[in-house]
Amino acid sequence: MTTTAGPGDEQSDPGLSAIMSERRRLINLGYRLLGSLADAEDVVQETYARWYAMSAREQRAIESPGAWLVTVAGRICLNLLGSARARRETYVGDWIPEPLPDPAEWITGGSGVGGIDPAHRVTLDESVTMAFLVVLDSMTPAERVAFVLHDVFRYPFGEVAEIVGRTPAACRQLASSARRRVRTARTPAGPTAGQAAIVSRFRTAWEAKDIDALISLLDPDATATADGGGLAVTHLQPIVGGERIARAYAEIARVAGDRTTFRECTVNGLPGLVAHQDGTIATVFAFEIAGDRIRHIWAVRNPEKIRPWLIQPPTSTG
Structure with a gap:
């Protein structure tokens, strides 16, 4: 990335499209980590706010902006997961992850009243079934982040360690513990x-x-x-x-x-x-x-x- 720009300066910043192309991946990561599309959107907003708060020189010094965005988003999610447990104590009744419709059923268009931006859609696979998300919610924040980043998004433990703030070996143990939870809870489902x-x-x-x-x-x-x-x-x-x-x-x-x-x-x-x-x-x-x-x-x-x-x-x- 060679210049800095705001969200409306895409024509003058050829690197902006590369930065903004990460948005969908960040939404997908945030939803799996938090179980809430609204919270995932907030995380992405905060992540981009931190990017644009840097000077052009600071941005150019970042070798992989995409990896930087994922690292920042992951750390924000980790902090939110830590505080979520306290918030759940005052939640009325049981807390269930936010359900998502099939992307084909969503109205296309802008992100306002007229529809939902395609970049906000979550890719639906086994890692977002309600049963899977409920198991993720039973994990400790560190377990969840390590497991989702490594097993779902295939990040190496060295990179996961930078986000979780632990050693690669410790992150490997966290993911292994989370994997056992998933195996224990998994039930055979038909077609x-x-x-x-x-x-x-x-x-x-x-x-x-x-x-x-x-x-x-x-x-x-x-x-x-x-x-x-x-x-x-x-x-x-x-x-x-x-x-x-x-x-x-x-x-x-x-x-x-x-x-x-x-x-x-x-x-x-x-x-x-x-x-x-x-x-x-x-x-x-x-x-x-x-x-x-x-x-x-x-x-x-x-x-x-x-x-x-x-x-x-x-x-x-x-």
Whole structure:
């Protein structure tokens, strides 16, 4: 990079496009580390603010601007993860990672009211399924950062060490510990088409308030967790047991009546549901399916976490 520039000076700064091209990678990193697109966007903003706070000479002295941006973003995420645990103690109910729609379902365009900037979209793969993100959230901040940077983004431990502030050997141990957590929590999942069929049958049974059909689709030890964040009415404690979940969800359908409709969609890369209430998306449901049974349901009702869904076109997929 040979000159410094602000975000609006791309024509006079041939290096700006290279710097800004890192934005999507930083969003992807931030989301996996924090489980929140809003927080990931804040991290990216802060990262770029620090870049542009440097002088032209300081910028030119950086051999790899992309690596510098990742290092700064990683350190900011590490600090945020450390403070997040304290914030969770005052969070109303359970905290669930922010659910994401399939990128194809997002409106393209600018990052304002008219749509979402493609650079803000998160690449959906196994590392952003809800089940995976929940496991990541159980890790210590250092474990999570070391694991995501090395195992997901393939950064060598020498570079990870610079971000985490530990030796490469210590980072290798952190990633190994995190890997064991992932292996322990992982369940065998069938093909996506098969999972979609189970979610579709669950939707049909739920709309019919068919408790027996719901029970047949749920693992006997299934868990349903909801996140309203104190901003939406929901169960504050997880519901454990297939039969208890079936009866609770049938009661939800009875109370909601005709005001609520369901749409099958993709949530964090896997089949899920969204609930429309009075024409507005009120809840996003993610599922963990093992074999032919639903093992976990995550219901996100916190309106601050479902904002990417609120600007989707109102098309139906099921």
